[in-house]
Amino acid sequence: MAILPIVTVPDPLLKAISSPVDMVDDDLRAFMGDMLDTMYNAPGIGLAAIQVGRPIRVLVMDLSDEQTSPDPKYYVNPVITWTSEDRAVYNEGCLSVPEQYADIERPAECKVTYLDYHGAEQKIHATGLLATCIQHEIDHLNGIVFIDYISTLKRGIAVRKVKKLVKEED
Ligand code: ZN
Numbered sequence: 001m002a003i004l005p006i007v008t009v010p011d012p013l014l015k016a017i018s019s020p021v022d023m024v025d026d027d028l029r030a031f032m033g034d035m036l037d038t039m040y041n042a043p044g045i046g047l048a049a050i051q052v053g054r055p056i057r058v059l060v061m062d063l064s065d066e067q068t069s070p071d072p073k074y075y076v077n078p079v080i081t082w083t084s085e086d087r088a089v090y091n092e093g094c095l096s097v098p099e100q101y102a103d104i105e106r107p108a109e110c111k112v113t114y115l116d117y118h119g120a121e122q123k124i125h126a127t128g129l130l131a132t133c134i135q136h137e138i139d140h141l142n143g144i145v146f147i148d149y150i151s152t153l154k155r156g157i158a159v160r161k162v163k164k165l166v167k168e169e170d
Helices: 026-041 128-141 152-169
Strands: 046-048 058-061 073-083 087-092 102-107 110-115 121-126
Touching (some): 026 058, 046 128, 058 128, 073 128, 102 128, 110 128, 121 128
Antiparallel strands (some): 046 058, 073 110
8 A cells, every 4th residue: 555646737647548457456456555545645535547647547436424434436447328418517626636626517427337346347327426526537537637627717727826836845
């Protein structure tokens, strides 16, 4: 287990298209454990592999309310197979865009197929925060960060604030 450095905007790595994983093996499970540690440490509720510098189609999430009862989820090669016409707005944030938030509209519900921690194929019908979060994380696998949906002006301001923040932390 390890805490990995998180890539922040405007690092071009965040624009990379991640590649599918061939198989879920012990090496990948160890990496997903490190991703989870990194996410909890930040703290955050979702993390894509590209956010710690690896362009592979892997996500970890934990939407449980209490730190005392963690409910980690692992999504390998997730694919959105359906989205609802109904849309929902959430005030989103991202560990790669620290301390910046924006209202983002997305489909309110979606269906996703993926491989789980053991490499078994799973399907979910996501609603509410899960639907928003999984779409946000899958966007990362396609080189999209949530601020790509806001105006160029607001995006520029957010990126400048992050650069300043990261500089101060160094
Ligand atoms: Zn994010």
